[in-house]
Amino acid sequence: MIEPSHLKIMVALHEKGTLIQAADSLCLTQSALSHQIRYLEKKLNVKLWQRYGRRLRLTPAGELLLKVAQQVMPTLTQTEMTLKAMGEGLQGLLRIGVECYPCHEWLTQVVAQFLQTQANIDIDIIRRFQFSGVNGLLNHQVDLLITPDFIDNKNLHLQRLFDYEQVLVVPIDHVLANNEYIHPEQLSNETLITFPIDRERLDIFHLFLWPANIEPKVHKQIESLAIMLQMVEHQRGVCVLPEWLANSYSQQYQVKKMRLGKVGIFKTLYAAIKKEDKNIPYIDAFIKLGIENAV
Secondary structure, eight states, X not given: OOOHHHHHHHHHHHHHOBHHHXXXXXXXXXXXXXXXXXHHHHHHTSOOEEEETTEEEEOHHHHHHHHHHHHHHHHHHHHHHHHHHHHTTSSEEEEEEEOOGGGHXXXXXXXXXXXXXXXXXXXXXXXXXXXXXXXXXXTTSOSEEEESSOOOOTTEEEEEEXXXXXXXXXXXXXXXXXXXXXXXXXGXXXXXXXXXXXXXXXXXXXXXXXXXXXXXXXXXXXXXXXXXXXXXXXXXXXXXXXXXXXXXXXXXXXXXXXXXXXXXXXXXXXXXXXXXXXXXXXXXXXXXXXXXXXX
């Protein structure tokens, strides 16, 4: 079997021209290099070099092996450098799973800064799972999970990014717009618009409506934030958003944010990673940027 060391010999002899210079470049003695040349020729059962005085000239078989070496060695060298960099956390692919529909603008800002500071790291964003986000982490399908859910798993490390409040967004002239805060029963006659997430995972249901045994009159799911806000503005329903997101769009649409309940609904956005990945520099860098860009 041809080994990388054999290919290195071919390249060194071609570039240096003499046995002595090639041996020096490979950190070998002349006799050690001569032994390896004889071993390789015996192993392949073909003559690779012919001597012309102090210099070596490749045979046709040697020319073929040199061509292969010149093609393969740069790839092997680059691969070794890349693997070394990945092992040191200097190069790689960061696969981010996102279980937070409203986080697009915040995530876009964080990713932009990350790509500017981490030139050798690529990012892949995975927004929808055919598996749970936790399983995605544990099965190595994602490297980092952005989630509003607290995860208690001994194999995962959970890092708080920032806290936020969930608010109801209504048209500015809505009947509820003058209330100090919203009671669950006040939504029983409303069309509630949410992102396409299972109801069990929507805070408005499991933290606000269901504890009071209340259902909205109609529940619609819309993926586009812009369309959602347009529908609210035109009296087609109400929606729930993180307060920071509602604030950022309050000037574009004729809508008003309302507190859900007297004390409000407060959540935390987390970054979850595998515990063994805590010391990977570029993952740590992304989490730090996420905290610095708290909204």
